[in-house]
Amino acid sequence: MTEAVQESNQPLFNIEKIYVKDLSLEIPHAPEIFLERESPQIDVQLNTQTATIEGDVYEVMITNTVTAKIGEKVMFLIEAKQAGIFRLSNLPKEDMEPVLAVMCPNILFPYLREIVSSVAVRAGFAPVMLNPVNFEMLYQQHKQEQAQAAAATTH
Secondary structure (H helix, E strand, O other), X not given: OOHHHHHHOOOEEEEEEEEXXXXXXXXXXXXXXXXXXXXXXXXXXXXXXXXXXEOOEEEEEEEEEEEEEEOOEEEEEEEEEEEEEEEEEOOOHHHHHHHHHHHHHHHHHHHHHHHHHHHHHHOOOOOOOOOOOOHHHHHHHHHHXXXXXXXXXXX
């Protein structure tokens, strides 16, 4: 085997692009909400999605929604979709899903965290510091839920 042929079979992982796919900010009760002195309740929702673009090129996206409320009144709502385009070649089939569900979101999360904090500050609020996320644990939970759902449908 020539060296070029051997290299072409090597697993390849490339970050092609990291970008903000969608970003929105709502402050429905401005300007009155800025006079509030109470600390808001913060609700954070996070999801990941993966799509094949073509062949060995994938888009991975983390969607994050942060809602800050005082009582029932929404102080602000930030929704950010941080995405990346990744090229994965010559990876064993069993490694593809964990790479796309764990490794890629781990790469994107610091960018998401920065954009959410920056938007909150630019909107006139305190920075929102997203807690670290264990994407591996979320992936394992998802696999376990899938296995339980499959087991429930076979009985």
